[in-house]
Amino acid sequence: MAFSKDFLWGAATAAPQIEGGWNEDGRTPSIWDIAPSDKIKNGANCHTACDHYHHMKEDIALMKKIGLKSYRFSISWSRVIPSEGKVNPKGLQFYSDLVDELLKNNIEPMVTIYHWDMPLWVYEKGGWLSNNIIPLFAEYTKVVVDALSDRVTYWIPMNEPQCFIMNGHMVGAHAPFKHRYLSLPRLTRNCLYAHKQSVDTIRKYAKKPPKIGIAMAAACTVPENETPEAIEKARHATFEGLMGSMSNRWFADPIFKGKPVCVYGVYRSTKKDMPKMQCQMDFIGINVYAPMWTKQLDKNTPPERRTSMNWIIDGRCLYWTARFFHERYGLPIMVTENGMAWNDVPEESDAVADNKRIDFIREYLGELKKATDDGIPIIGYQYWSLMDNFEWAEGYEPRFGLVYVDYKSQQRTLKNSAFEYKKIIESNGEIL
Secondary structure (H helix, E strand, O other), rough: OOOOOOOOOEEOOOOHHHHOOOOOOOOOOEEEOOHHHOOHHHHHHOOOOOOOOHHHHHHHHHHHOOOOEEEEEEEHHHHHHEEEEEHHHHHHHHHHHHHHHHOOOOOOEEEEEEEOEEOOOOOOHHHHHHHHHHHHHHHHHHHHHHHHOOOOOOOEEEHHHHHHHHHHHHHOOOOOOOOOOHHHHHHHHHHHHHHHHHHHHHHHOOOOOEOOOEEEEEEEOOOOOOOHHHHHHHHHHOOOOOOHHHHHHHHHHHHHHOOOOEEEOEEEHHHHHHHOOOOOOEEEEEEEEOOOOOOOHHHHHHHEEEEEOOOEEEHHHHHHHHHHHHHHHHOEEEEEEEEOOOOOOOOOOOOOOOOHHHHHHHHHHHHHHHHHOOOOOOEEEEOOEEEOOOHHHHHOOOOOEEEEEEEEOOOEEEEEHHHHHHHHHOOOOOOO
């Protein structure tokens, strides 16, 4: 089997990582806009980022040049609803214009409603710790759906609850940089209740028949070999092991199976929660970069098989994550993020020869093609990221983009990987 003729070849971004314009046209701050400088590498902030707010049409022209069939982007909640009960027409207009420009260039828009940038005003009302967020998130969803659903089919209510809940409120590595270990059940309950309300709101009010998924920070253990015993051991570690339970099963089982989860004997969801968490979904979005970490991998993986963020490069993880998630939950798979960070530098000719990224893309997409050959329904692939951007607490050093961004001049340059990806798209993956 080849990739389907309507396969959604694309790239992804997130509003706080590229938009800038943080205090323009009625927008108010998010929790990332007010992040303390000592929490971000080199004291960076996301106030300007790639200034996509003022370069939107230029950026879509680059997408067209690469040949993208789809583009996954996120909405800035505080641009659309800058304070409680107040809708910002200028904020909505930006996203309406963005959708129109994408469609004009035959690029399918894919809307992520929440990609980590909670408005400060919502956080001050309790954020994920408060059940106030459930109706607030539903109201926000309806505003976006009313404005865009006459033209948008693909919806992703949330990106990586694993990260914005775990990293934001337990590890303390992301905004709001808290350690609330005992609050995990409450944080998760409010998050998944809000997600369910958002899904139901999209289904009720969308003007076009919607296709809805969630982008999960998915990872798997790669089998040591392809014997049935090794595959079963890896499958168990992916969902039942200590890391697999918290990374995958804790959020995915309630959403896709309506099944409560208990982890460590401490953290648990309950059966009575399940009707308010389980959703009717059309696909599973998987964000996959590296295999699930183990001490053995950490010890044995050489530097040349790592990214600039020290993440392990092993394309097999994309195949096995897609396979394990489809087998467990029975839904089509969309790769909503996959990519690599490298410290790209333009040459004297201004070309960006990111050969390591080219090798990465070919390796991972080769494994995705193997998944389609094995009958796993893969409906799309969104490379992370369209352009270099603000990489959260890592600031601007890691460069994930197909497009190089000079942050001082805001000049964009297509990297060699962009041209390679264009060839792959044009062949519908046949050259892999």
